Amino acid sequence: MVDNKNWNPKIIAFLCNWCSYAGADLAGVSRIQFPPNIRVIRVPCSGRVNPLLILASLQHGVDGVLVSGCHPGDCHYLTGNYMARRKFTLLKSLLEHAGIEEGRVQFSWVSASEGNRFAEVVKEAVENVRALGPARKLVKTPLSSG
Amino acid sequence: MKHKIIKKKDIAGFINSLIGEYRVFAPVQKGRQAFFREIGSGSEVFLDYQNTTNSPKEAFFPQSERLFAYGLDKKGLKLTVPSEEKKRVVFGIRPCDARSFSMLDPVFDGEKYKDVYYLNKRAATIVIGLGCNKPPATCFCTSVAGNPFSTDGLDLLLVDIGEEYAAEAITDKGERFMEGREGFGEASPDNMVSMGKVKESAEASMSPSVKIDGLSEKLPGLFDHPIWDSLHEKCLGCGICTYLCPTCHCFDIIDEAAESTGERVRIWDSCQFKLFTQETSGANPRPAAKDRLKQRIMHKFSYFRDNYDQTACVGCGRCILHCPVNLDIRRILAGINSI
Amino acid sequence: MQDFSKVPDDIREAAKKLLEEGKVDLVIGFEAGTVPLRSTPCFIRNKDDVKRLTWNAFCENNLARYLRKRPEGKIGIVAKGCDVRALVELIKEKQVPREKMVIIGVPCRGMIDRKRAEREVEGLQIREAVETEDRIILKGDGFEKALNKDEFLHQSCKVCSHPNPAMYDIPIGEPVKEEAPKGSSEVAEFESKPAAERWQYLSDEISRCIRCYACRDACPFCYCEECFVDSSQPQWIGKSINASDTMIFHLVRAFHMAGRCVDCGACQRACPMGIDIRKFLKKLDSDVKELYGYEAGMSLEELAPLTTFKEDDPQGFMIEP
Numbered sequence: 001m002v003d004n005k006n007w008n009p010k011i012i013a014f015l016c017n018w019c020s021y022a023g024a025d026l027a028g029v030s031r032i033q034f035p036p037n038i039r040v041i042r043v044p045c046s047g048r049v050n051p052l053l054i055l056a057s058l059q060h061g062v063d064g065v066l067v068s069g070c071h072p073g074d075c076h077y078l079t080g081n082y083m084a085r086r087k088f089t090l091l092k093s094l095l096e097h098a099g100i101e102e103g104r105v106q107f108s109w110v111s112a113s114e115g116n117r118f119a120e121v122v123k124e125a126v127e128n129v130r131a132l133g134p135a136r137k138l139v140k141t142p143l144s145s146g
Numbered sequence: 147m148k149h150k151i152i153k154k155k156d157i158a159g160f161i162n163s164l165i166g167e168y169r170v171f172a173p174v175q176k177g178r179q180a181f182f183r184e185i186g187s188g189s190e191v192f193l194d195y196q197n198t199t200n201s202p203k204e205a206f207f208p209q210s211e212r213l214f215a216y217g218l219d220k221k222g223l224k225l226t227v228p229s230e231e232k233k234r235v236v237f238g239i240r241p242c243d244a245r246s247f248s249m250l251d252p253v254f255d256g257e258k259y260k261d262v263y264y265l266n267k268r269a270a271t272i273v274i275g276l277g278c279n280k281p282p283a284t285c286f287c288t289s290v291a292g293n294p295f296s297t298d299g300l301d302l303l304l305v306d307i308g309e310e311y312a313a314e315a316i317t318d319k320g321e322r323f324m325e326g327r328e329g330f331g332e333a334s335p336d337n338m339v340s341m342g343k344v345k346e347s348a349e350a351s352m353s354p355s356v357k358i359d360g361l362s363e364k365l366p367g368l369f370d371h372p373i374w375d376s377l378h379e380k381c382l383g384c385g386i387c388t389y390l391c392p393t394c395h396c397f398d399i400i401d402e403a404a405e406s407t408g409e410r411v412r413i414w415d416s417c418q419f420k421l422f423t424q425e426t427s428g429a430n431p432r433p434a435a436k437d438r439l440k441q442r443i444m445h446k447f448s449y450f451r452d453n454y455d456q457t458a459c460v461g462c463g464r465c466i467l468h469c470p471v472n473l474d475i476r477r478i479l480a481g482i483n484s485i
Numbered sequence: 486m487q488d489f490s491k492v493p494d495d496i497r498e499a500a501k502k503l504l505e506e507g508k509v510d511l512v513i514g515f516e517a518g519t520v521p522l523r524s525t526p527c528f529i530r531n532k533d534d535v536k537r538l539t540w541n542a543f544c545e546n547n548l549a550r551y552l553r554k555r556p557e558g559k560i561g562i563v564a565k566g567c568d569v570r571a572l573v574e575l576i577k578e579k580q581v582p583r584e585k586m587v588i589i590g591v592p593c594r595g596m597i598d599r600k601r602a603e604r605e606v607e608g609l610q611i612r613e614a615v616e617t618e619d620r621i622i623l624k625g626d627g628f629e630k631a632l633n634k635d636e637f638l639h640q641s642c643k644v645c646s647h648p649n650p651a652m653y654d655i656p657i658g659e660p661v662k663e664e665a666p667k668g669s670s671e672v673a674e675f676e677s678k679p680a681a682e683r684w685q686y687l688s689d690e691i692s693r694c695i696r697c698y699a700c701r702d703a704c705p706f707c708y709c710e711e712c713f714v715d716s717s718q719p720q721w722i723g724k725s726i727n728a729s730d731t732m733i734f735h736l737v738r739a740f741h742m743a744g745r746c747v748d749c750g751a752c753q754r755a756c757p758m759g760i761d762i763r764k765f766l767k768k769l770d771s772d773v774k775e776l777y778g779y780e781a782g783m784s785l786e787e788l789a790p791l792t793t794f795k796e797d798d799p800q801g802f803m804i805e806p
Contacts, residue, residue, distance in 0.1 A: 056721060124806045200695070398724065416697075466520065
């Protein structure tokens with residue numbers, strides 16, 4: 001179980017290869033400091049991110065999920081991020097409606113040249129999740145004997 | 147066997163006296179329905195019901211059951227098997243459901259293979275039934291060798307005779323259980339007469355609605371008959387009939403793993419799901435809903451008879467009551483009988 | 486005052502004509518059920534069988550569920566408001582060709598929630614349910630109880646604002662009065678509760694879920710060849726009864742319904758455990774209306790919201806440091 005005193009948020013970040021991942025990389029090579037709480041998963045496009053991946057992350061005990069893609073209009077695959085925007089609007093709305101805390105699942109647009117912006121997004125995302133405490137609601141616990 | 151009585155108002159107290167020594171499973175009420183559940187207090191027991199949505203098979207054959215858990219520690223692999231079963235009371239179930247245990251027993255207590263998980267629970271349980279004074283029209287136990295006051299599978303049978311229940315010990319286990327129990331008093335001759343009347347009127351109220359004779363011999367020859375084309379059409383292919391059925395017992399075994407720990411779990415499965423017979427190659431011997439509905443009927447009324455000499459149906463009517471499209475097993479059997 | 490008593494005969498007449506004239510190979514409708522308060526789907530292929538067809542306040546199933554991948558050439562369907570709206574979306578999803586369908590459109594006054602009605606005479610067995618203009622009379626041994634239809638309709642019928650078929654080939658009877666949309670007030674009421682309470686409510690509801698998938702199988706839109714719950718590579722959710730897996734099942738099914746669900750209530754009606762499934766679905770119905778101006782089942786031309794986009798779609802939900 002999570003030790004609350006020493007708890008640090010763990011956030012899975014799905015970053016699109018062409019923009020956000022590159023932006024994150026730029027932040028790295030530019031030595032811009034940002035919280036180390038994210039675990040990056042590179043995807044071809046933010047539109048590729050299946051809501052089931054986000055829910056699976058929460059099920060496995062991560063405290064937050066961040067999905068970041070190209071700015072609208074700049075998607076490498078032309079329309080992937082537009083579709084993602086609608087999907088994520090609805091997913092976020094549904095999860096919050098169900099009582100999952102607002103701030104667990106977050107989205108952003110970060111371009112390849114926006115190293116600073118990436119760092120700011122991560123800082124904000126991590127602080128939002130830190131304020132919520134460890135995620136418990138969807139965590140899968142083993143069966144208790146029947 | 148000696149008869150006793152227990153006042154209705156003493157039931158909650160009686161159950162409370164059991165909890166602690168026994169795990170107690172009984173009908174409870176939630177919203178508009180009765181469910182069979184483990185209870186924590188006598189006040190939860192709800193006996194003014196027709197039948198529970200889920201069946202008492204769960205007491206011996208839970209929907210999800212851990213077979214063992216595993217983990218890795220410094221010393222290596224560690225296996226944990228469930229601990230010994232605490233004594234249990236299954237209380238207030240209908241005689242049809244108690245009969246279903248006689249059908250599950252030969253499956254889990256076979257000559258060659260004995261299912262320890264099922265058998266340990268079975269051995270640790272006292273089954274107390276409640277006879278049906280007013281069997282609903284959807285019940286057809288008398289058509290499948292049952293009876294609203296059948297004692298098959300019961301240790302004790304309660305009969306509602308107004309202010310109290312007459313209690314009849316069926317097995318030695320039941321008689322010993324009742325011995326010296328607080329709340330149980332001697333049954334008077336009047337009580338016995340009431341009990342007889344109640345049983346008589348209940349049996350008289352049931353009209354035979356299903357003809358089972360000859361079905362098991364007839365069905366195999368009808369495997370390719372076109373009647374299945376029309377019988378299945380409205381079936382949704384969900385698992386309601388099989389999951390709620392007291393005699394259905396198919397299961398799957400899965401591993402739920404998380405890095406270096408996990409557990410092996412037995413879960414209910416249903417022949418109504420397409421995945422039930424799905425092969426890795428992609429082939430499926432029962433590809434259509436028609437095939438799966440046919441399988442259910444064949445299994446219950448033919449194959450189970452071949453293997454265990456019983457019809458795998460107790461006439462509880464749950465499949466009729468809860469099927470979302472009112473696919474009525476009585477109609478299916480009537481259709482087959484008409485051929 | 487509208488006369489609804491001729492509706493069943495009109496339906497039989499229409500079906501008979503269609504079969505006689507060879508305009509359809511099959512008519513899907515409802516016939517009398519085997520227990521009180523129930524009608525049941527039926528499949529009529531012979532004009533002599535049309536007398537089985539009925540119409541009453543117990544025709545609660547969504548028949549659009551039976552339309553996909555049928556071998557018959559042309560199919561007649563006795564469809565109420567929500568059935569037709571489901572069909573509209575199925576046509577847009579290219580699951581059912583419009584030319585294959587002959588829609589016998591029936592204006593709907595709502596279907597009775599039989600479990601609620603049964604509760605009214607709790608413990609007593611209902612032997613017969615008689616429907617009148619505005620009441621359901623429950624009869625049993627030694628009792629007779631009249632219920633007001635309006636009070637005992639399914640919740641989805643109570644808030645329905647499109648009971649008349651939006652599309653039809655053969656109209657039956659007179660349209661019923663359409664009420665202003667009320668569905669969003671259900672959502673607003675739930676949203677007014679704190680998040681922890683909402684989570685608790687939904688968790689309690691699905692604690693009874695036995696994963697029978699009747700909700701999925703009753704829905705006209707759950708037609709994936711492989712449902713995500715059955716996927717093993719990857720396995721999204723396990724198969725045992727686990728609170729987290731079951732919650733994810735209901736959340737994801739609701740998400741898959743975004744912009745498609747027509748609130749026919751078939752899922753909730755199918756559930757044997759009485760789970761409030763619509764609580765998961767109503768939110769996204771109201772979201773797509775509010776955000777994208779879309780209502781499922783009302784137009785054959787409008788693109789479903791998750792199949793398209795606008796360059797200026799709302800994005801206030803995103804992190805903007």
